[in-house]
Amino acid sequence: MKTAEEARAKGMTRAEFLRGATLAGAATAVGVLTGGEAAEAALTRPAPKPARWAMLVDLRKCVGCFGCQVACKQENEVPLGKYRNWVKLYEEGSYPNFIRHMQAYLCNHCDKPPCVPVCPADATYKREDGAVLIDYDKCINCGRCVAACPYGARFLNPVSQTADKCSFCDHRIDEGLLPACAQACPGRALLFGDLKDPKSEIAQRLAANRDKVKTLLPELGTDPQVFYIPMYPGEPIPNR
């Protein structure tokens, strides 16, 4: 694709390129743009600043299917018995006033990640776009970050002999693809996107549901970038 190649030549990642296309497209017209036209439109705009990636988990749409969990296991080659993301089922109430909750969890990609300062090897770091990642070459498998994470999002991977956790599928988002879980989600309960882009669906959804949105353990001051809309308004979201 000529236009995509040109974009790369200008130093844009594919994600920037596609976000540009979205912005341009939204500004141009609703409805029909061919892929080629969208790409051309993208090039007429300056490359956007780095994103601030975040995930919105709309529990009103989580159907408890574990699709996100399996999609992640496939994508990130997570060993049996270990999880980068997971779904918890728990029950409440008595018959017939009964609720079975379904709760999807992943790394919160905290803005103030408690796992980063405890790492003695500088292996854990936060990227400019907000993704909290692990440099597996530097990781010494000491487990301090696992202990420091209040959300239980990290584990020691017995195969790679390193700490491990959700990476927001950085290898995919850097190429302009959604994280595997967000693309897979059969109920479309997982919405991934750029908080800095006010036109992104996640920004709009968060704005429209400001009174409903919750994060896990906000009192810790970690500032999670994974947001939840509870199934029932005002309901607390239990940690892990």
Place this chain on the structure above:
Amino acid sequence: MEGKNDNAAAVSRRAFLRLSGGLAGAAAVGAGNLLALREASAAEVAEVARKLGNLEVKYTADVMCPSECGLEMWVKDGRLYKIYGNKSCPYNDGTICGKGSSGAQMVYSPHRMKYPMIRVGERGEGKFRRVTWDEAIDYIARKLIEIKKTHGPEAVIMDSGDVTDRDQYWRLFFAFGTPNCVEHGAICDTPRRHGPKLMLEGKRIEPDIMRPVLVRQPDGKLVNDYSYKTKLIIYAGWNPFVATRIFYETRGTVGTKVENGCKVIVVDPAYTNTASKADQWLPIRPGTDPDLFAAMLRYILEHDDPADPKRKYVDWDFKKYSLGWDEFQAAFKSWWTKKDPINGLDYFSLDWAAQRTGFAKEQIAELAHTFGITKPAALIWGMNGTGHHFNGYLASILGTALNVITGNFDAPGGAIDTEIVKASKGGSATGKQFNGRKVTRVIGGKAVEGKQEELHMDSFGDWPAAWDDVVGDYPRRFLEGVTLRYGPFRGHRYPIKAYILRTGNSVITGSATWKWQEALTAKDGKGDYKVDLVVYIDTPYLESGLYADVLLPEASYAERVSLSDIYPSHPVIYLRDQVIPPLYESRTPTDIMKMLARRLHELGDPDIKPADFWEKYKTQDDFVNEMLQPAPGRANVGQPLPYPNLPEGYTLLGTPDSLEAGRVQIDHQRKVVRGEPVTAAWLRAHRGVAVWPMSWHRYRTFDKTRNEFVANKVFPGTGSKLIEFKFNKYAKYNKLIEEAKEVPRGLKEIGFSKYPDTFYWFETKWNPFTNPLYQKYAAEFPFQLVSGRVHHAMSGTQMVPWLAEARSEGLWRELNDPFQYTVTEVNRRADRRFLAGDRFTPKPEVFVEGTWSVGTLEMNPADAQRVGVKTGDLIELTNPLGKFTRSKVFVTNGIRPGALRMGFATGGRFSPGLGPTFAQRYYTPDHNTLVDPDALSPIMGQPAYVDMLVKVRKV
């Protein structure tokens, strides 16, 4: 566009803003569910796959469950690495469930069949020796020829198990001369489909929530419309979030609920995953769905008031598009004055229904009122819930009627019969034409001529109206043989000598397991097996394989070319492509068909002709292309008209682009528009998928002279081309009965002398609350046992470890004992990141207690207290027939007291091909052990899987 006052044409500004996409290749800009990143094009995905791992991207269709979602598979060097949803396929719109994502663990399962095998021990022992394909095919062909000579070709049953990719086998066996080619539909949900089939020539009514739908706009453009319209869905005994047959119902239900304020009500004894997202859960007493529907219909008819907007339930326009309502209503009302023998109340009254269902009568009135007043709405009934009851027909007929009279049938946001709007793939490759051959049989010393199809064991035997066959009754016929009772061959008797089973597992799912085992191992006086030849063709090695003489390994779904089998809201079809070569010595269905055909021909079978098989189908594509010839095969009807450039009411054939561009030939005499044929190659060039436009109200057209909508007499495809409340479809079966003067066994059982002309009623079996015959069992057997599907753990996918890490309701929980097993693990490279060299290889693993999901049973805490058990305890369940199974208990308030629910085929699995599930067989439940093999629903003969009573004791 005609009909300006039509709903579909009235696009509000808000709806317009949510429209997106367009013709192939258009960007989904401005979509309601637009993701932050624009959806990548095929070329862009291909580029990323190359960059990440030098992978190639192929588009295909799933087959791990009957939903068959569109998939994107990433492959390299003939190995399958990644599976994602195909965004170009509106059925799943890029989404994928855990099962879909885990497919490689099935493809690379160490437990799949690798080589052809021939039995060396007794049936059931599972002792086989490895043979060559030539030897296996020769063995089968010689047996078939011998059986044909001695007993006639009709003594052979070809049971294709699933409908998917079965046509090669059906073609071969129709050509061989047997009409007895059958499918799993017979044990799936035939009573559930019955009403739509009778009244609409349809099958599955689903809510109009597949999004996007491709819709013609007033300006002539086609756009992908993501907006939801549905305002009420009632799911009775239907759990789409877990059953997933109609995969778009997952995102569509929560989508229309959250984004469109749709109310969702779930009627089910169990709190299903679908109930967890509903506004209301109504835990009904098992087996009383028809009772609830009948009370709703009575309430609506008694309280409908066209003049009162608060009680304008019925859209009386439906009478323009239907026939026989007056007769239907009269037959329905005739019950209103009859007294129920158990509760003494008037049939279908609120009090009566309250007694039966266990609801307060106000709840039932409220439900009927809500359904009557809320539009658009859809009333949906399910498979395990309603279709698996002896009297499931009644819910199905009443449900269809309720959707029609309230104006919801095929309305935007209403209830769509997906069977009659999906794309056709029924080209002549399917071999049905062979069934019309003239054949002669000697009956009572006289030679009688008839058609091959008139030898059918069900249609002209004990089950004349069983248009989906009667697999549940096969054990009896294996033991007793077949007697034809209707048609020209009346009096003809033949044994069943060969049972060819392909991708089914009838021993576990085709009614009572023990009955199947008995029939397949029964011997005649000479010590030979009564069924002389049993062949098992599949990718996994399931229980039925243990009873086979020959095992043939079939290429998995990633290794063969065929087509999706799906139920969308408008014509959509996609390719199942061969993305990797067949593994081990497995072969594709096309190859197996050709090998067996060639050998039969070589051995002198006069009915197998080279021109019908190996000369005709050089490649798998040849076969698929012939199947695709009638696609999409739907008429240009409804609003907005799919192709305003083409004549309304004409049948459409050909690719979407040729129809769009008008590159067509129009046959005015036959009312057919013929574009360029859809082919496998065309599909590959279009991300695997063909999508033709959506329209609604496909049964009507706008009559300009009368200035009103009238029936178009094209859709639905009933005999009258109208919605039929008079059951004309039964007429031909009644003719057979009259000629033969013999009432079929099923009708006799419910006291009918013929198939009814319109509304009818009878009670279910093994239900002491509705059928007086079973009241005597209630004290000793206090629990009603029902089953539920576990998506992760259907009959043939339990070897997949990732799915054992996922849980489902109270039916598939991490209550395992510790065990060791060799499973397919994904081998993450020690040096991290994306792709390893050698993924998905078998490894021995140790599993500790409580980490692995196994089949379990749901029990209410009140019952658990009475029985003295807690979650994790083992119980034994015994039915009045003396059969028993064991299960660990999952105690939950999410089940009605007095009801127990277990998964379908989740336990007691005794084939080592199941992988780790095999290791759990002693404490996981085989629900079908408890099914009454003689409880076959009276019209279609489907087993009454969920009509059973049990007692329990702690083990």
